[in-house]
Amino acid sequence: MVTVKEQYETYPYPERDPEDERRRLITGSPSHPVEMDHFLWQGQRDWSRTLRVLVAGGGTGDGLIQLATLMAQAKRPCEITYLDLSTASRRIAEARAKVRGLDTIRFHTASLLDAPEHGPFDYIDCCGVLHHLPEPEAGFAALRAALAPGGGMGFMVYAPYGRSGVYPLQEAFAALFEGLPATERLARARDIVSALPEGHPFRANLNLGDHRQSDAGFYDLLLHGQDRPYTVGELGEVMDRTGWALTGFATPALYDLSLLAEVPAGMAPREAMGLAEKLRGTIRMHTGYAVAQEAPVAPASGRNRSAVPHLRGVGAPALARAVSQEKPLPVTLGTVSTTIRLPRAAAPLIAAIDGRRSLTDLARGTGLDPLAFGTLWAQVETALAPWGLLLFSGLLRRSPAS
Ligand SMILES: C[S@@+](CC[C@H](N)C(=O)[O-])C[C@H]1O[C@@H](n2cnc3c(N)ncnc32)[C@H](O)[C@@H]1O
Known part of the structure; x- marks a missing residue:
């Protein structure tokens, strides 16, 4: 088996050229400071206080660079700790930070399971990582243990229905290519995928494009050795068990059952969101925010007229x-x-x-x-x-x- 560390040493993800930092900033969810404030602090965070951030499994640095750059542009203080197992990914993230002159980041080659040793943190970014752990629940728990009071997490985990066709291919490739190095697996899998028939669930799946972007994207999608998706219900359960409470998904409308069907009276919100996920069928990742279970919060709202x-x-x-x-x-x-x-x-x-x-x-x-x-x-x-x-x-x- 190619381990997760070996994979990301060979194919740092996502594939990025640090020189591109001179001409554009990649933005997205989670970990845009405005979105973080909206979902974690009701839009009322005191930004004059230093924000202590953990980027857990920071990869080549998309979330890291976004957050550090936007905080610097807003002239708001922050201290960012980056953790990742892959030294190749770290080198790219460091080079991107250097091009941008960002000096608020400390880089560590380490597991996010050790996060509490580096904390506590007001904000934790964990995007596209927890579903790659051998025991994801231990990862959720480690991040919860690293959270400061009043803090929160922005996360992304894979979702099953929008990734239809991916998992049978991952399983078949794992069995077929046992013992082969990552580069050889990639070449063989590319041949097989290019010959898939039109009606194959993977070819028919319009939600996926990573395999067309880069080698790293292809490997991450179809050759990953450790990858499990979460339904809304499963995500809720692992959060319940590890001390997290969801504050919201970044695009709540996608999970709003009332936009798709009449909601049965008395249905619990999580069940309704789970049904919306099934009816939509296109959600390939869950991106959202969570806080400590004992101090749940609702997203910001304009009912508070001091909100910006x-x-x-x-x-x-x-x-x-x-x-x-x-x-x-x-x-x-x-x-x-x-x-x-x-x-x-x-x-x-x-x-x-x-x-x-x-x-x-x-x-x-x-x-x-x-x-x-x-x-x-x-x-x-x-x-x-x-x-x-x-x-x-x-x-x-x-x-x-x-
Ligand atoms: C799919 S990439 C995501 C990178 C980045 N978060 C992003 O969204 O662009 C997953 C990253 O998680 C890292 N990773 C996997 N398991 C880890 C662990 N236990 N501790 C720290 N990093 C880990 C991998 O090395 C890889 O760089």
């Missing part, structure tokens, strides 16, 4: 223009598409969103009376927040003390 709204994935001027012209707004997330409509009167409100002004400021600026503002804002939030397009955070807001 941010738009994500869409610019305020473009959205405001579309709304003022009464144009429907198409939203595409992977293979899922929807259309958002908002009343024309919401256009000036949307145009005023700049990530710095609170809802109270926005209400004052538009001159609407509180009742009219409340009605309009509720429509904006209900339309955008479930799709991850609207988040609350005071990251960019300066109080006189900060």
Whole structure:
């Protein structure tokens, strides 16, 4: 068997060229500070306090570089600890940080099972790692033990239905290529995959593209020696057993059963999300946030008028223009598409969103009376927040003390 460490020494993931840091920043979920604040701290974190971060299984550094760069751009203090088993991945992550001049990161070649020795942490990023542990539950528990009071985790674990076709191939390749080195496995598997018939569940699966991006992507998807997906229910159970509570998935709409079917009266939220996962059938990973079980929190909401709204994935001027012209707004997330409509009167409100002004400021600026503002804002939030397009955070807001 090729061990997980051997795999990531041969094929650091994801494949990245540090020189690309000079021309673009890769952003995503989890571990965008605004999204972290929204899901973990109700949009009210005191960003003048140093954020102690663990990036557990940081790989070649996508989440790490995003978080360190955005904190530096916002001039907010942080100390980041990077852990990974793979020295090849670490070298790439270090080179990316160097190109960007980031000096807030300490790099360690170590297992995330040792996380508590490096902590405690206010924020833990663990993206695409826990499902690769021989005992994932030990990983969830180790990260929970490394969490500081009031802290939280941004995570991504694989999900089964959107990865249909992957696991039978992984099993067949593991048996066929026993004893072969990683490079040889890759060459042989590529031949077999290129000849799969059209109706094969893997070929028919439009949710997957990693195998077309790079060798590292192909290996990670189809030749991994240690890989287990989680249904919503299974994820909830492992979190229950290891002291975590889910605060939310990054795109809540995907898990909203009421958008897909009539929800039976009295159905528990986790069961409903599990049914939504089954009905959608396209979710290939669960990306979300979790906190300590004994101190559960809800995501931020505009009911708190001191909250500062941010738009994500869409610019305020473009959205405001579309709304003022009464144009429907198409939203595409992977293979899922929807259309958002908002009343024309919401256009000036949307145009005023700049990530710095609170809802109270926005209400004052538009001159609407509180009742009219409340009605309009509720429509904006209900339309955008479930799709991850609207988040609350005071990251960019300066109080006189900060
Ligand atoms: C699929 S990559 C994800 C990398 C990165 N988090 C990302 O999202 O781009 C998985 C990473 O987890 C690391 N890894 C696997 N098991 C680990 C463990 N027990 N402790 C630390 N890192 C681990 C691997 O070396 C690899 O770099």
